[in-house]
Amino acid sequence: xxxxxxxxxxxxxxxxxxxxxxxxxxxxxxxxxxxxxxxxxxxxxxxxxxxxxxxxxxxxxxxxxxxxxxxxxxxxxxxxxxxxxxxxxxxxxxxxxxxxxxxxxxxxxxxxxxxxxxxxxxxxxxxxxxxxxxxxxxxxxxxxxxxxxxxxxxxxxxxxxxxxxxxxxxxxxxxxxxxxxxxxxxxxxxxxxxxxxxxxxxxxxxxxxxxxxxxxxxxxxxxxxxxxxxxxxxxxxxxxxxxxxxxxxxxxxxxxxxxxxxxxxxxxxxxxxxxxxxxxxxxxxxxxxxxxxxxxxxxxxxxxxxxxxxxxxxxxxxxxxxxxxxxxxxxxxxxxxxxxxxxxxxxxxxx
Numbered sequence: 001x002x003x004x005x006x007x008x009x010x011x012x013x014x015x016x017x018x019x020x021x022x023x024x025x026x027x028x029x030x031x032x033x034x035x036x037x038x039x040x041x042x043x044x045x046x047x048x049x050x051x052x053x054x055x056x057x058x059x060x061x062x063x064x065x066x067x068x069x070x071x072x073x074x075x076x077x078x079x080x081x082x083x084x085x086x087x088x089x090x091x092x093x094x095x096x097x098x099x100x101x102x103x104x105x106x107x108x109x110x111x112x113x114x115x116x117x118x119x120x121x122x123x124x125x126x127x128x129x130x131x132x133x134x135x136x137x138x139x140x141x142x143x144x145x146x147x148x149x150x151x152x153x154x155x156x157x158x159x160x161x162x163x164x165x166x167x168x169x170x171x172x173x174x175x176x177x178x179x180x181x182x183x184x185x186x187x188x189x190x191x192x193x194x195x196x197x198x199x200x201x202x203x204x205x206x207x208x209x210x211x212x213x214x215x216x217x218x219x220x221x222x223x224x225x226x227x228x229x230x231x232x233x234x235x236x237x238x239x240x241x242x243x244x245x246x247x248x249x250x251x252x253x254x255x256x257x258x259x260x261x262x263x264x265x266x267x268x269x270x271x272x273x274x275x276x277x278x279x280x281x282x283x284x285x286x287x288x289x290x291x292x293x294x295x296x297x298x299x300x301x302x303x304x305x306x307x308x309x310x311x312x313x314x315x316x317x318x319x320x321x322x323x324x325x326x327x328x329x330x331x332x333x334x335x336x337x338x339x340x341x342x343x344x345x346x347x348x349x350x351x
Contacts, residue, residue, distance in 0.1 A: 080123070083127055094152075108338060117338060119159075121159070131163075132163045153205055153208050162340070186330070188246070200239070212243060221240070230285065253272065255269050258349075259304055261305075275318055
């Protein structure tokens, strides 16, 4: 065998070895990528389409009470097709950003298309008209971070949404559940909403395949958080981010108004859903993931020492304690580009 033949065979072996090495490297990269972004696969997309192809998602609704912004573009949108349940703009897991010097003006510059907290897709008619209710007090930075990450998340989902922040005035004990009742009652007749989203201010979604749609049953969108290893802590956990229709909320009579301070109101709401003969739906754990923003316990939001006693009596009081017994004083309504702020006096605990 000549020297030239030996060199040729050696080069062939080197090329083959390099080909194998490159192939294994690409497979490794793909495996790593798919581990955190499983939603990109056609198989996973098909699975989610089957899960979310519910009668509620497909029903056609007539909107007879349009906002001025919608009215201006109604003629233009009359011939638009309905947006798909899973938007083609979804990216899956997107890095979250929390710049320390972020201001409201910074966020407003990023989303000039929003007016009065409202957005609707330009190229198709959204599946549902939804309203997002965010209870709030002393969490201005968290609100900025939530808006900065949530707005592009919702727009990639091609949703027609309006954001309301329900702000508790004063420094008395915080009552998140009552704020959500108030928010619901205040916005109920403002639009023909298909879906209500109850959203904690310190929870930022990580995966945009976790679509903010209402379904045929109440939907718990936050299955896991980073602080709990992205797992559901217990079956009755029904807090963080909830999607429900008007009919579903009415069946539960909303939240209890009696949970002052931290803890218990979400478990109470879960029991109300059960008592209203409804089931809780949850998306796949791989997509229903949230980043919880770090914070210390707020003054005025101390642990509710009465929560266990209240939970024992849910079945006795849920029909009389809720939306039908919610009292408050409306102090102001402020229209901002990114959200509408409703400030209320929720009163104080009755001892």
